[in-house]
Amino acid sequence: MAKYLTRGHFSVDKNIAFMYNGKGIKLGDSMKIDISEIISTNHKSVHITTQLEADSLRCGTELYPYALKSPVDITISNEGKSLVHICGGGSVDVLMPCSRCLDDVDVKLDYDFDQKIDFNQVRSGTLDDLDEISFMEDDWLDVDRFVEQELITRLPMKVLCRPDCAGLCPVCGKNLNEGDCGCDRSVPDPRMSAVQDIFNQFKEV
Numbered sequence: 519m520a521k522y523l524t525r526g527h528f529s530v531d532k533n534i535a536f537m538y539n540g541k542g543i544k545l546g547d548s549m550k551i552d553i554s555e556i557i558s559t560n561h562k563s564v565h566i567t568t569q570l571e572a573d574s575l576r577c578g579t580e581l582y583p584y585a586l587k588s589p590v591d592i593t594i595s596n597e598g599k600s601l602v603h604i605c606g607g608g609s610v611d612v613l614m615p616c617s618r619c620l621d622d623v624d625v626k627l628d629y630d631f632d633q634k635i636d637f638n639q640v641r642s643g644t645l646d647d648l649d650e651i652s653f654m655e656d657d658w659l660d661v662d663r664f665v666e667q668e669l670i671t672r673l674p675m676k677v678l679c680r681p682d683c684a685g686l687c688p689v690c691g692k693n694l695n696e697g698d699c700g701c702d703r704s705v706p707d708p709r710m711s712a713v714q715d716i717f718n719q720f721k722e723v
Contacts, residue, residue, distance in 0.1 A: 549571045552657060553658070556596050557637050571661075571662055577670050592605075604635070605630075605631060609628045611625065612625050619694070623678070625677060680695075
């Protein structure tokens with residue numbers, strides 16, 4: 519159950535809406551926190567422990583389901599003159615397809631974040647790149663989107679279920695880790711025929 523803790527630290531239970539100092543938490547497809555009071559109060563700091571609401575990590579057109587989500591620890595501090603410092607971290611396990619056989623692989627991703635936002639620049643429209651704060655909706659911090667940006671940069675380029683993964687049969691598509699399928703895989707790829715012709719010409723010289 520969500521409750522007040524000490525020194526401005528509060529936790530958020532994803533099943534209820536929790537209010538602090540008249541400000542709120544929005545629950546739905548993502549966790550959103552109203553930080554307007556922090557933005558407007560010099561040297562105010564709040565520590566939050568919450569959960570990601572999303573069921574999967576979106577990277578472009580790909581969706582990678584979460585197998586495990588640890589709590590997200592966030593500290594939000596006003597360093598003066600609406601300069602807000604957001605830092606924290608957590609970890610998740612995501613299911614990604616093996617690059618050879620396409621079976622799901624559990625990939626653990628540890629992440630941390632440390633970002634400062636000058637909300638005077640945000641409100642005056644002088645911030646160089648608004649895409650850098652796409653996780654903000656007015657004065658609401660979208661925790662899921664914020665963490666998602668960090669996780670995407672940590673996704674591995676290649677995932678293998680095991681180092682010696684045999685992959686899929688190019689003829690019938692069977693997972694060769696489960697045994698041989700008996701297909702004749704010696705048939706050359708027709709796309710390589712031009713290269714093979716050139717190779718044969720050199721052999722004849």
